[in-house]
């Protein structure tokens with residue numbers, strides 16, 4: 001898990017760097033600071049469970065088992081990317097590992113995840129679907145409509161809300177009159193809990209409870225993970241809407257730092273094993289970047305390919 | 310072959326496909342016990358049970374997304390939207406999700422989703438329950454659109470839609486539900502993208518779809534009495550659009566009239582008329598003409614409604630004017 005968190009962190013840092021260099025065009029939403037959530041979630045789910053993501057999905061995808069090389073290649077818009085250069089940062093899927101796609105429409109993936117859970121229930125395959133969403137997305141109608149449907153049909157879905165306190169520039173506290181997103185679960189008869197999203201073990205435990213509920217036919221769970229995005233929303237963001245003090249407070253609560261301290265206090269991690277994990281993760285990221293840079297540009301002739309099955 | 314209504318033909322296609330493939334299921338508002346607002350799914354609950362004839366909450370946006378998500382994992386949902394006007398609430402899921410996923414996700418996925426919905430006026434339901442919005446969706450790459458004008462096509466096109474691996478918008482028509490016609494009893498498929506020539510003629514070509522094909526046929530028989538021989542083409546699907554059949558016909562007759570029930574601006578007439586014009590303008594005796602609803606909301610009052618919706622009588626007038634023009 002620790003290595004996965006490092007991988008996500010280094011990957012996003014690298015992605016932002018190449019983006020600033022101009023090698024990656026369009027947009028690029030990184031999840032720096034939020035790594036504990038996908039890593040914790042997928043550490044307890046089964047490989048054949050599913051996930052539907054948001055516009056900030058690189059980390060979700062990597063934690064689900066997608067190939068960092070192909071994710072990076074997609075950021076570069078190259079032929080070997082998961083969408084062959086058609087999707088970019090916020091439209092990637094890897095069905096082989098059950099990652100059903102990131103999504104450029106805020107809240108758009110929530111009914112998709114709910115429908116995937118309906119399919120799982122109808123097929124009686126015992127699988128669970130994770131529906132990632134942001135605090136901002138919880139103000140979309142799709143969130144409310146989907147939670148209601150999942151509740152009446154007892155669908156095997158976990159709504160994983162990453163509340164990083166902001167939706168672009170909008171503070172959660174100004175965009176909702178309730179204190180926690182989790183309060184909204186009650187409106188639909190869905191059990192909900194607030195979890196420290198920067199504590200990977202807490203993420204893991206809450207997910208395990210929700211997955212057990214889902215698999216035993218008891219239906220959906222809403223988990224609100226409190227977290228913080230260390231980087232800007234996207235490239236142009238200079239973050240005038242939050243204070244440097246607030247950022248500093250959250251930096252101390254860095255999920256990677258905290259997990260490292262925890263592992264060290266348990267005697268599982270020391271300087272040399274940490275250095276090894278870091279260099280392993282770094283190597284994977286460097287390799288992904290090299291792969292992406294060497295991947296050919298897609299052929300413009302092929303642009304309409306695959307529109308219809 | 311026996312005569313059944315358009316509504317029953319649709320139900321028959323649903324039942325036959327649900328028997329054939331366990332992944333096919335229906336969902337929508339009030340479709341189970343109640344049988345849907347137009348009773349199209351009546352009786353299916355008894356045979357297939359509530360899991361496969363699934364009532365949903367009134368959440369058009371998200372039920373469309375839910376059906377899409379289920380389709381991505383191999384189910385073949387047939388979603389009923391009670392009125393086509395409600396496509397506005399479902400538009401994001403159709404346009405930004407169902408129709409795009411295959412292409413933007415690098416062909417990793419198929420979305421075998423069918424959305425059935427009735428369009429059209431004629432019943433005095435007024436501005437939010439009478440529109441024909443299907444031509445909006447002609448501009449959504451990745452989406453197919455079928456719009457049957459007869460009972461046989463209702464069954465055949467729906468069967469094709471359900472077996473298609475792409476999202477299909479299946480446009481029914483409220484005024485046609487009770488129309489009877491011969492329908493094959495067993496499996497019946499009508500391919501997409503192949504227009505039907507409903508009546509042969511030499512003086513002008515009338516291209517239409519859904520209820521306007523029926524009105525065009527009525528108009529053609531009136532015109533025949535006046536010595537005007539009209540060819541009537543029922544397009545059957547708007548995407549794919551069978552431009553070739555229309556071109557071949559208009560090239561021979563020299564005149565093209567396009568009839569549709571939706572509003573005129575940027576409608577089928579604008580698109581099809583231009584596509585034909587750019588290919589065979591030098592064969593045409595006069596410019597292609599469009600008969601459609603003017604750009605106003607559809608009123609409740611029967612006389613007001615009749616004033617704006619195209620009809621056989623208006624088609625006849627338009628055709629006469631074209632014959633006089635050249």
Ligand SMILES: Cc1ncc(C[n+]2csc(CCOP(=O)(O)OP(=O)(O)O)c2C)c(N)n1
Nearest residue numbers: 056104105106134135136137164166167168
């Ligand atoms: C329907 C829609 N509205 C607005 C946007 C623009 N937008 C992209 S991300 C975003 C903020 C989303 O906030 P949140 O759900 O909290 O996720 P976060 O970015 O914090 O991870 C906005 C407004 C969009 N992509 N889609």
Ligand SMILES: [Mg+2]
Nearest residue numbers: 134135166167
């Ligand atoms: Mg947020």
